Amino acid sequence: MLSEREKVVEIRGLVKSFGENHVLRNVDLDLYKGENLVVLGKSGSGKSVLIKLMVGLLRQDEGSIKIFGIDTLKLNLKELNKLRLRIGFSFQASALYDSMTVRENLEFPLVRNVKNLTRKEIDFKVEELLDAVALPNTINQMPSELSGGQKKRIGIARTLILNPEIMLYDEPTAGLDPVTCIEINNLINEVRERYKTSSIVITHDLTCAKQTGDRMAVLIKGHFKAVGTFEEVFEEATDKQVKSFYDYNFIR
Numbered sequence: 001m002l003s004e005r006e007k008v009v010e011i012r013g014l015v016k017s018f019g020e021n022h023v024l025r026n027v028d029l030d031l032y033k034g035e036n037l038v039v040l041g042k043s044g045s046g047k048s049v050l051i052k053l054m055v056g057l058l059r060q061d062e063g064s065i066k067i068f069g070i071d072t073l074k075l076n077l078k079e080l081n082k083l084r085l086r087i088g089f090s091f092q093a094s095a096l097y098d099s100m101t102v103r104e105n106l107e108f109p110l111v112r113n114v115k116n117l118t119r120k121e122i123d124f125k126v127e128e129l130l131d132a133v134a135l136p137n138t139i140n141q142m143p144s145e146l147s148g149g150q151k152k153r154i155g156i157a158r159t160l161i162l163n164p165e166i167m168l169y170d171e172p173t174a175g176l177d178p179v180t181c182i183e184i185n186n187l188i189n190e191v192r193e194r195y196k197t198s199s200i201v202i203t204h205d206l207t208c209a210k211q212t213g214d215r216m217a218v219l220i221k222g223h224f225k226a227v228g229t230f231e232e233v234f235e236e237a238t239d240k241q242v243k244s245f246y247d248y249n250f251i252r
C-alpha cells in the first residue's frame with residue numbers, strides 16, 4: 001500500500017504568487033519512495049514553479065516542503081546545496097554544453113562535485129551511465145551530432161551521474177517523435193528499476209503519463225484537482241476541468 005511507504009517529498013499548503021498572479025494557491029503533494037509521480041497541467045499552470053520551489057530556486061509565500069523529512073525553509077545555503085545534490089533535475093532542453101563532447105558533458109558535474117576521483121573512477125562512471133542510456137558509442141561525439149532523443153538520453157545520463165535519489169524530469173518527451181517518446185518513457189522506467197530513484201515527471205503528454213506514472217497529479221488553477229492512477233484520474237474522471245484536459249490532450 002502506498003500509504004505505508006516512506007515519503008521522500010511532503011508538500012503542504014504551498015502558496016506562491018507573483019504580484020496578482022496567484023500561481024499556487026494551496027498545494028499538497030506527496031512523493032513516495034520508488035514511485036514515478038506524473039505532474040500534469042496546462043502551460044502556465046505552475047509546474048515549473050513547483051519544481052523551483054522544491055529545489056529552493058524560489059521561496060514560497062506560505063506552506064512547507066519537506067524533502068527526505070527536511071524542511072527546506074530551515075536550511076542555509078550550504079545545507080540546501082547539499083540537499084540539491086540528492087535531487088537530479090533533467091531539463092526540458094537537455095542543457096548539454098555545446099562546446100564539450102559527450103564524455104566531457106558527463107564528467108563535468110562529477111569533477112565539480114566529487115573531490116579526489118581518479119581518472120579510472122571517472123571513466124568507469126561515464127561508461128556505466130552511457131551504457132545505462134544505451135549510447136556507449138557517442139562518448140566522443142559533440143551534442144550537435146546527436147538526435148533530439150539522443151540528447152535527452154545524454155541529459156538524463158548526466159543528471160544520473162551524481163546518483164540522485166530523486167529525479168525531476170521536465171517535459172522529457174517534448175519535441176520528440178512518437179517512437180522516440182516511447183523509448184524515453186521506457187528509459188524513465190528503466191532508470192527507476194536500475195537506480196531505485198523516486199521521480200516526478202512533468203509533462204503535457206498523456207501517453208508519457210500513462211507509460212511512466214504510478215500516479216498522476218493534475219494541477220489546475222493553483223490546486224491539485226485529482227491525484228491517483230491514470231485510470232482513476234482520467235478514465236473515471238468526473239471533474240469537468242480534468243475531463244477536458246484529458247479530451248484535449250490524449251493522442252488516440
Ligand SMILES: Nc1ncnc2c1ncn2[C@@H]1O[C@H](COP(=O)(O)OP(=O)(O)OP(=O)(O)O)[C@@H](O)[C@H]1O
Pocket residue numbers: 018021023041042043044045046047048049050
Ligand atoms: N520568476 C517569475 N516571476 C514572475 N512570474 C513568474 C516567474 N516564474 C513563473 N512565473 C509565472 O508563473 C506562472 C506559472 O509558470 P510555470 O513556468 O510554472 O508554468 P508551467 O506550468 O511550467 O508552464 P509550461 O508547461 O509552459 O512550462 C506563469 O504565469 C509565469 O508567468
